[in-house]
Amino acid sequence: SQQGEEDPQALSIQEGENATMNCSYKTSINNLQWYRQNSGRGLVHLILIRSNEREKHSGRLRVTLDTSKKSSSLLITASRAADTASYFCATRAGGGNKLTFGTGTQLKVEL
């Protein structure tokens, strides 16, 4: 079963606006990662946040993690048309490096 559920399923914004997408998960985790997928392509890793971290930044990306609510959010600031893609959260729990992916948010940034 899917560990993560992203919200919203689809998001359409204008270039320059901020985009926020959320991820909820069900069990305790070691870390949570966000990946991006352009249409028909493989996934690209964006950012990883560990269970003992609350916020992390990378360029225009800001990720927060609330382990008490079992949720995370990804904020993309000053969005660009090139940010149009699907975004997935993935969680790692227990030993090994096995990830469980959510269902994804489809982001469309319009000019």
Place this chain on the structure above:
Amino acid sequence: DGGITQSPKYLFRKEGQNVTLSCEQNLNHDAMYWYRQDPGQGLRLIYYSQIVNDFQKGDIAEGYSVSREKKESFPLTVTSAQKNPTAFYLCASSARVAVGDETQYFGPGTRLLVL
């Protein structure tokens, strides 16, 4: 997609036929993974391997088989027992967790279609 190649890009399967998807990586990663993605859906884990000559079933292993004879290669066979094989198949690799790098690196994918 760097460092991981998948072939072919498109693959057609006839009923009752086994087909094999190729995945090769030159990142010197110990762990490799196969995922299935259906339209508008997330990724589901089929099989994974943490070390050569060892692999484990993921969440949807039925109808699939794998081998890991070499560190750089992790082929996936879609057998005739998989009744609904049409999907986008993604291969990924990662370094061992002990190394501290826990991210997965993905190939460009193979789209499998049933004739």
